[in-house]
Amino acid sequence: MAFPNSSTPLLPRNSTFVTPSLLWKAGAILATTGMIAGAFGSHGLKRRPGITPDSLTAWQTAAHYAIFNGLALFMVSMHPRFSTHKFAGPAIAGGGFVFSGSIVALVLWKLKFLGPITPLGGIFMIAGYITLAL
Numbered sequence: 001m002a003f004p005n006s007s008t009p010l011l012p013r014n015s016t017f018v019t020p021s022l023l024w025k026a027g028a029i030l031a032t033t034g035m036i037a038g039a040f041g042s043h044g045l046k047r048r049p050g051i052t053p054d055s056l057t058a059w060q061t062a063a064h065y066a067i068f069n070g071l072a073l074f075m076v077s078m079h080p081r082f083s084t085h086k087f088a089g090p091a092i093a094g095g096g097f098v099f100s101g102s103i104v105a106l107v108l109w110k111l112k113f114l115g116p117i118t119p120l121g122g123i124f125m126i127a128g129y130i131t132l133a134l
Contacts, residue, residue: 018084023077026093030100031070037104038063045107055107062103069096069125076132088131095124 041059045051069092076082076089083089099121102114 018086018089020077020083023073023083023089023093026089027070027073027077029070030066030073030093030096034063034066034068034070034100037066037100048108050110051107058103059107062100062107065125066096066100069093069100072129082132085131088128091124091128091131093128095121095126095128097121099125 037059041056041063045056045059073089073093073096076085076092099118102118102121105111105114106118
């Protein structure tokens with residue numbers, strides 16, 4: 001077995017859209033967004049008019065899911081088989097952005113039409129994780 005060096009990458013790349021680098025960056029964006037959202041929820045969001053304890057709980061859920069999915073994407077991006085999987089990583093990333101993003105929009109701007117979108121993000125996340133198990 002040859003050890004990877006500068007001419008043989010640890011994770012071989014193919015011509016697909018899904019690359020380990022893309023998943024790593026998506027994970028970094030999700031994790032960072034989740035941390036910023038968590039900090040804002042703990043300090044700044046409470047002062048906004050119309051924010052209820054239920055909306056703070058929803059906000060916290062969105063922040064936690066963004067962080068968890070970001071960390072998961074870091075791990076997926078380093079996996080030799082799943083880092084270029086056509087469905088798992090994109091489903092986790094897309095589902096995470098839709099799930100957390102729709103909750104943020106619901107809390108901040110009261111965009112009620114996004115309420116039914118949130119579970120779709122969750123379904124995509126779940127499908128991505130199930131695909132990793134298959």
